[in-house]
Amino acid sequence: MRTIYFILQKEFLQIFRNKGMLRIILLIPIIQLLVLANAANYEVKNLAIDVVDHDHSAWSLRLVNKLVASGYFKLHRQTFNEKAAFEDLQLDKADIVLMIPRHFERDLVREDKASLQLLVNAINGSKAGLANGYANTIIRSFNANIRAEWLALDKRNAPASIEVTYSNWFNTRLDYKVFMVPGIIVVLVTMIGAFLSGMNIVKEKEIGTIEQLNVTPIRKHHFILGKLIPFWILALFEMALGLLIGKLVFHLPMAGSLWLVFLFAAVYLWVMLGMGLLISTFTETQQQAMFIAWFFVIIFILMSGLFTPVENMPHWAQVITWFNPIAYFVKVIRMVLLKGSGWVNIQLYLLIMLVYALVMNGIAIWNYRKTT
Amino acid sequence: MRQFIVFAKKEFYHIFRDKRTLLILFGMPIVQIVLFGFAITNEIKNAEIAVLDQSGDYYSTRLVQKLQAGSYFKVDKMLQSAKAIDAAFREGHIKMAVVIPPKFSDAFFHLKKAQVQLLADAGDPNTATTLINYARSIIGSYQQELNGPQQLPLTINTTVRMQYNSALKSVFLFVPGVMTLILLLVSAMMTSITIAREKELGTMEILLVSPLPPPLIVVGKVVPYIALSFINALVILGMGVWLFGMPIRGSIALLLLECALFVLTSLALGILISTVTDKQQTAMMASMMGLLMPTTLLSGFIFPIESMPWPLQWLSNLMPAKWFIIILKDIMLKGSGLREVWPQSLVLCGMTLLFVVISIRKFKIRLG
Numbered sequence: 001m002r003t004i005y006f007i008l009q010k011e012f013l014q015i016f017r018n019k020g021m022l023r024i025i026l027l028i029p030i031i032q033l034l035v036l037a038n039a040a041n042y043e044v045k046n047l048a049i050d051v052v053d054h055d056h057s058a059w060s061l062r063l064v065n066k067l068v069a070s071g072y073f074k075l076h077r078q079t080f081n082e083k084a085a086f087e088d089l090q091l092d093k094a095d096i097v098l099m100i101p102r103h104f105e106r107d108l109v110r111e112d113k114a115s116l117q118l119l120v121n122a123i124n125g126s127k128a129g130l131a132n133g134y135a136n137t138i139i140r141s142f143n144a145n146i147r148a149e150w151l152a153l154d155k156r157n158a159p160a161s162i163e164v165t166y167s168n169w170f171n172t173r174l175d176y177k178v179f180m181v182p183g184i185i186v187v188l189v190t191m192i193g194a195f196l197s198g199m200n201i202v203k204e205k206e207i208g209t210i211e212q213l214n215v216t217p218i219r220k221h222h223f224i225l226g227k228l229i230p231f232w233i234l235a236l237f238e239m240a241l242g243l244l245i246g247k248l249v250f251h252l253p254m255a256g257s258l259w260l261v262f263l264f265a266a267v268y269l270w271v272m273l274g275m276g277l278l279i280s281t282f283t284e285t286q287q288q289a290m291f292i293a294w295f296f297v298i299i300f301i302l303m304s305g306l307f308t309p310v311e312n313m314p315h316w317a318q319v320i321t322w323f324n325p326i327a328y329f330v331k332v333i334r335m336v337l338l339k340g341s342g343w344v345n346i347q348l349y350l351l352i353m354l355v356y357a358l359v360m361n362g363i364a365i366w367n368y369r370k371t372t
Numbered sequence: 373m374r375q376f377i378v379f380a381k382k383e384f385y386h387i388f389r390d391k392r393t394l395l396i397l398f399g400m401p402i403v404q405i406v407l408f409g410f411a412i413t414n415e416i417k418n419a420e421i422a423v424l425d426q427s428g429d430y431y432s433t434r435l436v437q438k439l440q441a442g443s444y445f446k447v448d449k450m451l452q453s454a455k456a457i458d459a460a461f462r463e464g465h466i467k468m469a470v471v472i473p474p475k476f477s478d479a480f481f482h483l484k485k486a487q488v489q490l491l492a493d494a495g496d497p498n499t500a501t502t503l504i505n506y507a508r509s510i511i512g513s514y515q516q517e518l519n520g521p522q523q524l525p526l527t528i529n530t531t532v533r534m535q536y537n538s539a540l541k542s543v544f545l546f547v548p549g550v551m552t553l554i555l556l557l558v559s560a561m562m563t564s565i566t567i568a569r570e571k572e573l574g575t576m577e578i579l580l581v582s583p584l585p586p587p588l589i590v591v592g593k594v595v596p597y598i599a600l601s602f603i604n605a606l607v608i609l610g611m612g613v614w615l616f617g618m619p620i621r622g623s624i625a626l627l628l629l630e631c632a633l634f635v636l637t638s639l640a641l642g643i644l645i646s647t648v649t650d651k652q653q654t655a656m657m658a659s660m661m662g663l664l665m666p667t668t669l670l671s672g673f674i675f676p677i678e679s680m681p682w683p684l685q686w687l688s689n690l691m692p693a694k695w696f697i698i699i700l701k702d703i704m705l706k707g708s709g710l711r712e713v714w715p716q717s718l719v720l721c722g723m724t725l726l727f728v729v730i731s732i733r734k735f736k737i738r739l740g
Binding site: 139 | 505
């Protein structure tokens with residue numbers, strides 16, 4: 001026990017002496033959390049719209065006003081020149097072009113139908129989908145309005161309708177930050193766990209100091225525990241800090257039990273630390289260790305459901321995420337904090353993490369040799 | 373000049389002897405682009421929903437079938453009571469619950485107004501909004517189907533044309549982003565680490581006392597990586613075209629030139645990082661923490677820049693990746709030429725120059 005204590009002391013001294021590193025460990029994550037949580041937002045507002053109105057009737061003007069007044073669209077250019085509108089689309093100055101043909105109002109009244117054309121810049125598929133959705137909803141409601149005014153429709157003669165009401169649970173204001181902050185906290189904690197632990201051991205290898213440690217009476221498990229525990233503590237501390245910032249700055253709801261989150265994090269971190277350790281056992285230089293850790297961590301992060309939902313992935317990719325520890329943690333931290341999921345809901349995931357941690361560390365310790 | 377060639381040769385040996393790193397350098401981008409190209413998508417498919425059908429009549433059952441018919445929704449469970457909804461959400465599988473109140477068909481055909489309630493898990497606001505939109509449009513077309521064909525007076529038909537990406541494939545959005553991200557990280561990280569490594573191992577001192585002028589040392593270290601990164605860029609580009617069906621509508625020569633330019637920008641960034649750090653760990657963490665998250669989030673790769681608050685929109689201008697993504701999309705998808713992309717190219721040139729100048733000024737000839 002005393003041996004571990006001394007190793008821990010040495011490790012902490014080393015960490016706190018490296019001021020540049022300390023800054024990266026503590027400062028960058030906080031800044032990232034504060035800044036990046038604001039960046040992650042899919043809500044699309046102020047889409048630039050070009051209107052080519054060849055009709056210039058009362059109704060066409062009203063439609064344009066209605067589109068702009070909705071807040072989703074910002075009139076970029078009103079023109080008769082279709083070429084100019086196309087040019088704007090090409091140069092990304094406009095996201096959407098609305099073409100109102102000549103005699104729009106007259107056709108509507110005389111022939112009971114008229115047509116409009118929307119051109120959407122669809123390179124960003126999801127944005128285009130939303131823009132199209134907004135525009136169509138507004139046009140439809142405009143259509144219903146003028147129809148009602150024109151015919152002064154009797155409610156009883158109207159066709160039957162299904163009224164759809166909806167509500168947004170767990171995040172009524174549709175605040176994207178509340179969704180992102182837990183995820184970003186997971187990433188920050190992960191970087192410390194997976195990178196620093198593994199690199200720390202490889203560094204001793206590369207510099208040669210590991211020889212000195214190997215000839216001491218320190219036992220294998222003492223050495224490994226002594227190497228991993230400091231980063232375990234550091235990462236948990238960082239998570240607490242992240243949650244505190246989340247609470248104070250972003251009003252992150254904490255519907256479930258925080259103990260559950262910390263319990264899960266404590267187990268999860270052993271998976272990442274184990275991974276770092278494992279990588280360190282079969283690499284010789286920090287460069288190799290970093291590249292390998294980097295490779296896995298990026299895959300884990302981008303396929304964790306942090307940015308894009310796991311459910312959207314093709315089936316084979318979803319199967320890969322079953323082996324992705326970050327995906328479990330992202331899911332659990334969101335479930336607990338946002339929905340108030342309890343022990344019953346996450347126990348399976350916790351068990352999976354536990355098995356994962358045991359396997360990772362088991363292989364790593366088995367693979368670690370004190371002799372070269 | 374001969375000294376320089378000899379020095380660059382030394383770097384090549386360094387790289388080619390370390391087979392493991394070499395394998396990672398070339399294998400990594402390939403695996404990543406395959407995974408991300410397919411896996412990162414916003415297209416919602418088979419979202420699991422729960423249904424609480426309190427009517428249970430013919431028309432309400434058909435509504436549920438309609439919802440399931442497309443590829444958007446999959447009914448995960450049929451609930452029996454309103455109380456079960458909350459528990460179902462907490463389990464974490466379902467994204468939306470559909471509640472159909474009692475006497476659905478009766479209300480529809482006699483009162484002319486039936487109700488359907490959608491409850492979405494807005495923990496993920498984007499998915500929630502999209503799902504509600506999909507469900508509303510499915511229910512809307514079901515309503516029309518029930519009413520039968522009848523021509524309503526004053527109907528506005530809207531035809532929509534999706535320009536440049538008619539199938540709304542999100543591949544077109546994400547693949548340029550993935551290409552940029554991987555290229556940037558690999559290039560910047562490689563250079564920053566290789567220089568920091570010489571410092572940490574003490575071999576930098578030996579290089580500095582050699583007759584080679586310091587700028588040439590740095591250039592010599594970077595030259596092999598220019599070659600490697602450019603090959604990487606070609607591989608990534610090739611995979612984007614053949615695997616994901618990205619078109620190249622503009623000029624290939626221009627595209628390759630822009631790739632070369634971006635490789636240079638990334639390498640210059642790597643040099644800059646390495647001049648301000650002297651430990652591999654620090655260089656690594658700086659590239660990782662300082663580049664990965666900001667690039668993914670601020671470059672417009674995943675999240676639209678227009679939706680960000682203005683300070684972040686401004687900040688996004690500092691991301692080299694943002695400009696390169698625009699260039700890639702313009703040349704590949706829109707077929708733009710230099711006439712359209714020269715401002716972005718100029719920005720990248722400027723950034724490269726800036727990084728190099730700062731690095732030269734910060735570069736210390738003496739250690740310690």
